Amino acid sequence: MVIYVVEDDTSILKLIEYSLKSKEYEVTCFENGKDFFEKLSQDIPDLVLLDIMLPDIDGIKILKRLKENPMTSKIWVMMITAKTSEYDTISALDLGADDYIKKPFSVMELLSRxxxxQRRVELNDDNKNLLEFNGIVIDELKRTVTIDGEISxxxxxEYELLKYLILNRDIVISREKLLSYIWGYSYEGETRTVDMHIKLLRDKLGDKRKYIKTIRGVGYMLSIRG
Structure with a gap:
């Protein structure tokens, strides 16, 4: 299991890192939110151990950003905090934190949690590979698409474009952003490439083509809303 640890207390960070690596977890550590988000843009972990009190962005704000982004919303998050108030715990859980542990904590308690x-992650591994939107199902492991149960x-x-639209459902995405994400930042083609692939995608979606909305002068959005 891949774990990111965000903690600004160096001694605690080293203790957590040593303890987790002793159990053969793959661990990357960060002392601030900025470095964490830079790494997150490259690789997605299974679990984030997140301190609330950080020098640049507090953990609650980081948690909120994680849960609001479709690309990171399914990451398991365990809050680590010296705060003992019920308000902080409830706030984190309300925002989608999966667990919390209060300082000071023992190594055995940390490893147990x-x-x-990890057991919950493994239990959800089968469903983790599936992206669903109103009868459209993408199996990321098999790289297949089914529409109302029929393989297409x-x-x-086209696959990457559909996947990105589903991950960002109900969000307007510019042609430029689609171009850079699907074709790469070095791609020198024009945005009409995106329009052409959207047309092809709509043709293959059949009746569900109506869910790809054209936002005039901007780009596209996948939504069941009118």
Missing amino acids: VGAV FFTYK
């Missing part, structure tokens, strides 16, 4: 999260065949770009 992380082990419990998509090219690589």
Whole structure:
């Protein structure tokens, strides 16, 4: 299991890192939110151990950003905090934290809680590979798309475009952003490439083509709303 630890107390950070690595977890540590988000843009972990009190962005704000982003909303998050008020605990849980542990904590308690999260992660592994939107199902493990139970065949770009739209459902995405994300920042083509692939995607979606909304002068949005 891949774990990111965000904690600004160096001694606690080293203790957590040593303890988790002793159990053969893959661990990356950060002392601030900025470095954490830079790494997160490259690789997604299974679990984040997140301190509330950080030098740049507090943990509650980081948690909120994680849960609001479709790309990171399914990451398991365990809050680590010296705060003892009921308000902080409830706030974190209300925002989607999966567990919390209060300082000072023992290594055995930490490993026990992380082990419990790992079992929950493994239990959800099968469903973790599925993205669903109103009868459209993407199996990321098999790289297949089914529409109302029937397999439909998509090219690589069509598949990636559909996946990105589903992950960002109800969010307006500009043509430029789609172009850079699907085709890469170095791609020198024009935004009409996106329009062409949207047309192909709509053709393959059949009746569900209506869910891809054209936002005039901006781009596209996948939504069941009118």
